[in-house]
Amino acid sequence: MSNIVEYNNAAISIIESVNLQQVQATMQKIAQFQALVQKTLKKDHDFGVIPGTGSKPTLLKPGAEKILMLMGLTSEYEVVEKVQDYDTGFFAFTVKCTILRQGLKITEGVGHANTREKRYTSGRQQDPYTLANTVLKMAKKRAQIDAVLTVASLSEIFTQDLEDMDFEQEKPRQEQPRPATQNGPATEAQLKKLYAMAKEMGVSDQAMKELLQQRYQVESSKQLTKQQASDLIEYLEQFRATQEQPA
Template identity: 55%
Template sequence: MSNVNEVQVQEVNALSLIESTNLQSIQGSIQKIKQFQTLVQSQFTQNHDFGVIPGTGKPTLLKPGAEKLIMLLGLTSEFEILDSTRDFDTGFFQYQVACRLKKNGEVMTEGFGSCNTRERKYIKQDPYTMDNTVLKMAKKRAMVDAALLVGSLSDVFTQDIEDMDLAGNQASAYQRTYTDRDGTISQAQAKRLYAIAKGDAELCKSVMSKYGYSHSDEIKKTDYEKICQEVEASVTQG
């Protein structure tokens, strides 16, 4: 019986909240949000402020875009490490970070991000060189999360798609930073392959498997053009 009463009280409270709300004011706020979203979309630069992966529903907000958004709104960012592990015996490092966005000293919103050396993109690397890297990644994720919240942009941008490969798995750190020190293709090249396939991830995976690859971040540069040509031929024949 007590549970029923609690539900009834919640329903009454919710109804009271709606009845006491100025609907005209809400309509004006929604209109302003839409105008702000349109402004952001028109002023942000692709491949700098946001990135687009063919076949995905929404572009992903990148760190420069999050920083620009925070500046546009006249906010300052403040970070706090909520939890961390720095195990030099096992080589495991992890950080959980909060990013608080403030205006005139008042917290407007906060976002959260985490990262650790056991994520797939770091697992093959020397963990003792990744301590600062995973901290920075946790801070970046927290900042992007906070920026999306404060700008009401979650229906315009998504988060962390830049960390994904064609199969929806985490890309290597080298891909993310567009380097090729491990001899594999960059994230930009992986995107090109996906575009050649007209967004057909299954086709990409099928062709990659012929060369012994299960993920795009494994593709060697020496095999890249052959894979692209075979994918293109399949698209043309199909």
């Protein structure tokens, strides 16, 4: 009984020490940021809705990237658990995503993926050995989205249910053949424009490096193709337009 009384007294003490005006101001800022995110992100690109479910929209990888850029945050990843059974062809990865601001840890998220998920076992037979890198990237993406939903207080707007996460993979993709001229390396003019845009928008070298790794699986802008460079320029232009919109 005494433990319950002590617990209640401690809870009351914490509440009494809270600056209610500061809490109210913080809640208002959270609401404003949530409204900005909803206005900025694009349906079927940054977030998706599962038809007929009536559930909250699902935050997708491009949307998570935009939110990190809006907040001036960077991310780091660590494989905390893995199973690599070469005899049975089963691979599983659990990844931790750490969100940082100027080198200081803000929050963490965890994501898991394995080769026995329905998306990898149904339909066309796929070689599990070639899927090892695919499921690692999926675990990384899930960890990132988990962390972003936490740091941005967006869990009441977006969800990340396992069924919902299939949305991004299962969207029909009709890839058009790219002209040969688009498959060559990015031009010097494209690279100069990317550098100028990043500098103008205040995108740090670390943030740009992460963006290149996550969107195109390259370490440097010099490794981009012409098509990828055009895509990144368009992406940054869209992001800059959202920054210039009046609040």
